[in-house]
Amino acid sequence: MQEKLREHIEKIVPLTDEEFAFVSAHFTIRNYKKRESIICKGDQVNHCYFVVSGLLMLVYDDESGKQHIVSFAMEDWWESDYLVYHTNTKATMSLQCLEDSIVLCLTLQDYQKLCAGTQKMEHFFLEKAHAGHIGSQRRIMSFLTSNAKERYEQLFQRYPSLFQRVSKTLPASYLGVSRETLSRLSS
């Protein structure tokens, strides 16, 4: 399990065995079943999560009861309600498992210790944050420049497997389209 984390980090910064032992000691491992919630709306958010295996989604439920998927998190992804994680407020979103999943959990305190303790890890998280920012920007561009059909095609091209792993309602609410419209587009 931890090996996956090491590989993942070492794509960006190489680590000695001792360094990785230090890093690794800050994570705890957890198993979740399909449909379980890792974070519920209103929770204190103490952890961010590295997905070892499985599939998660970060969801916002609006007042009218509609679900909006802010992001999916597949293997090797980091996820949390970051706004809340960094400001220590209560979760506005929930983080749910779409498949049985194994995650590594990191508390905010340990995250800060890791960053302060080894510049390598701070660098690693900086690179990840950049990648996240660039990814979000791509998604914003997609909203600005593309209609529903084009956004669907872009998502399909980027994550073809996603459509086999989850029901089509979910990509629809990630794309900001009703499931009926998505159904018509994809047929």
Add this chain to the structure above:
Amino acid sequence: MQEKLREHIEKIVPLTDEEFAFVSAHFTIRNYKKRESIICKGDQVNHCYFVVSGLLMLVYDDESGKQHIVSFAMEDWWESDYLVYHTNTKATMSLQCLEDSIVLCLTLQDYQKLCAGTQKMEHFFLEKAHAGHIGSQRRIMSFLTSNAKERYEQLFQRYPSLFQRVSKTLPASYLGVSRETLSRLSS
């Protein structure tokens, strides 16, 4: 000029005079006039920019000639075509001045030197990257949960001055709405 940068950084990490002198030495200052382009589509992107004063926009022009505003950058903001900045490819977007502007420029090499040289700066940029990521996520949520009118109101509430500083075509193309629709919404 550099004082603004120092204040800005010190909101996150305190710096000694020597430290700031070291940081400051990596930036060069530039003036641009309204309508000038700091980055043009196709350029090599060598710098990222800290806006001392003025107003910039990051724009993507699609094949059909439509303009899409990926972001505005006001005083105290950092901006660049980050994807390109970090991957050393050619600009897909352009960065234009909406007012006479003063910016501080940082090359990628110097950015890396700064990060490697002082953990404080790496930490500073990490915090900035998080804030950027959270901001993008907010905008994505806005696309997912809100119609044109609500998005307009959110933007207006967040940056009321923007609507006095630029023509209404621009907020429209930031919101992903035609200028006609925006005009009808705001009247």
Add this chain to the structure above:
DNA sequence: TTGAAATTGTGATATTTGTCACGCAACAGA
């Protein structure tokens, strides 16, 4: 000052997308 260009509002209409309703098929749990 003056004339050209840019900005803005608004009507008419087309297009895209959402909503509601329904039936059928697949699937999971008792």
Add this chain to the structure above:
DNA sequence: TCTGTTGCGTGACAAATATCACAATTTCAA
């Protein structure tokens, strides 16, 4: 196996938004 739930497609219609056209106003440079 039975049965309720969920997922999926699709028709009919409604709502949101885009597009095109035009006139009034403002801005700005010669």
